[in-house]
Amino acid sequence: MKRREFLNKSALATAGTMMIPHFLKAYETSHLGSGAPAHKILVVVQLSGGNDGLNTVVPYRNDIYYRERPGIAIKADKVLKLNDDVGFNPALESIKGLYDDGLLTIINNVGYPNPDRSHFRSMDIWHTASDSDKYVQTGWVGRYLDANCSGKACEPHRAIEVDDTLSLAMKGSDINGLAVLDPKKLYNQTRSGLVHGLSESKLEAQHENVAYLYKTLAETVSSADYVYDKAKRVKASQIAYPGSELGNRLKTVSELIQSDVSTSVYYISIGGFDTHINQVNQQERLLSQYAEAVNAFMRDMKQAGLVNDVLLMTFSEFGRRVKQNASNGTDHGTANNVFLFGGNLTPGKVFNEAPNLTNLDEGDLKYSVDFRSIYATLLRNWLKTDDVAILGKKFDTLQFV
């Protein structure tokens, strides 16, 4: 019997919580009588390279779109219509059902003032949530950890990046998130005699940097232990996930969520969206992989009764030029759409106006929603935390959750 089942049953048997040791109570009581996690969960899926938003959510009634993209535009009769203005690239077929069920909200024209068209810099801005003329060394999820870091709750695994290395978004000033591609692999990495032995050694630190390194090591080993211990008990998901990279990683997220780890934020990035040349086939392949993986994940969450507790957000560092280039591709642009999946969205739909192709800034879309308003909404209304402290200033929240 799992510990939690035991607690559930014994709690019912004694018709109260008197029997539960005090230290477990704080941790477990919120679970009693329900399969829901104690906290809301955010999953971020980053599409690196600048996904072409206009060929993802297609303005199929817009003549300018077809005029500017003679070689790569998605034909109106192929588009999966969402409303009178826009429709999905047919490669997104797998998530059309989620949209129809009200589980997907699409926000158009997301960006920030004075956009930067360099991949790295723009991603930097999305990760740090900084203004485009400021350089910040911590990420927004990292600062979320900082803000919620007190006592026992101050552990790297509160935010997990499913990867071998950690993104800037996940780095805080007092604490960083944890990169885990595979809980077992990470666990094995921490089992070598030296790593494990040192993590347990009570050293007299000669300098605060030594103390910092040993503290990081101890946290790493204990988080790796904890995550592996939880993950190994979980039953494999009933849902078949596609074998793509994203499929594998979302499957890992699902297993971790269902293993009941105390993780609030998961982060995944996949690449390949920098489509300067012969875009159509490449993007369709990537979009259909994306859609299949996200669809499997959301169905999995639904089946597990978690669809109202999990919110998945997808973004890319920028969109692409309205006008195609000479190689049947597109060059770096600005504003783009953001997808939000989940059962608690009010209500799933196309959230705002379609991109305006007549009012461009040197050939690029103008943003109307600052991405930090989306972060603010997620932090304040979903993760129930202090968005202003984390983002450094007040951004309007949006009514999507």
Place this chain on the structure above:
Amino acid sequence: MRKEKQATARMRHLFDRAGFGATPAGIAEAAQSPVRKVVRTLFKQSEEYTPFTVIDPEEYSPKKQLKNMAQNGMLDRDSLKARIKENAELVRDLNVTWLDRMASGKGALREKMALFWHGHFACRAQGRNGLVMQQYANVVRQHALGKFGDLLAGVSKTPAMLQFLNAQQNKKNAPNENFAREVMELFTLGRGNYTEHDIKEAARAFTGWGFNIDGEFTFRQQAHDTGEKEIFGKKGAFTGDDVLTMLLEQKQTARYITRKIYRYFVNEQEDRQRVDTLADGFYRSGYDITQLMETIFTADWFYDPANIGAHIKSPVELLAGMRHTLGVQFDQPQPQVFVQRTLGQVLFYPPNVAGWPGGRNWIDSSSLLFRMKLPDYVLKAAEVNIRAKDEADVNAELLAKRGKNQFTTIVNWDEFEKPFQRVKDEELLESLATYLLPYPLQPVQQQLILKTIKPGQTHSEQIRTLTAALMSLPEYQLS
């Protein structure tokens, strides 16, 4: 005996900070001489500057030119593709050439200073134009120990930086403030020491700066705004060069640069008074970098216990240092780029114009575990089962390629082992630690490390095992 140990510790500290570490033999030899003499030798060995010539400007054709050649029928499709790929590999070759130079110990102080300036005047390779990055690296290396003013003007006029900070887009009647802002905020004064008005006006002064197809700086007179500007309260028909001069006239520039150098070379926790004194001297000397660095390396406080081990090695410092200490040669460039990528510092690819944040930012769970495993990869060909992230930029994809599952290296153990040949087995660990770590080992560490020795290992095998274990310690990440 205690004195000898102290001298060894000092030299280890000096070589770590003023270069990329040293071999035990090198440290032992230097420990026989007074600090002043060793420092003077370090500067002497870095006097000479030899430019990188990985890319021959005569032979090199940028992508645009190749494409034109293809359109004119001078290149077929396959050759075009091959040439573009070759160009992309050139940035990587340049990266590894620089790393090799750092690891060689030749002109170590110059290369260390150049690495610092690369982070200060941070410029990121864009597209695949290796030639401009080579030129940029050479300007940084050439002036690394010279006058800061020459360095500032030199770097500001490299096509790499002009392109990176949109100088070509900065025109009369349509100014682009990018360079004007960064030159004040990041290169000279630091935030809060100028107004938005100063930036606007300085941007006008920089109009007309550009470069031609041969990668030379050009002043485009017709794009220059000749009107009067008001900068730092002064009025005049200033040019870009005038603005650089005005920036150097401000003592704040000396303070800002000295502070950054102190935090990098001495201690992130700065001693305000010390920095002010150093900055005064730097300003009075006309921004003489050599003089500033010499003052730092010969000061008694540089060797204070508070400053020993206070610096977290950057990934490049770690890799170059390990290579230098053990005379490690890699047979392939890829693994070395892979290490840089995984740990977050790729030469020619700083994250943005603010450079690498450094310090504790280098360390998180995954980077620390990777660092602790690095000696196994480099010295024992342990299997690498870590992947670096996909690069967003197709132009950088060559850098993103997964490293081979094992590194192939040659380690010069014979040379490394020499000073320890006559050290008794039971004293070996402590003796090695003196050369490799900033702090003496504590008993619990000694026990753990001694456990890595297998029964029956020869003296030489023990040296190798212990060295790998010592280089895995968190303390080895510090210098």
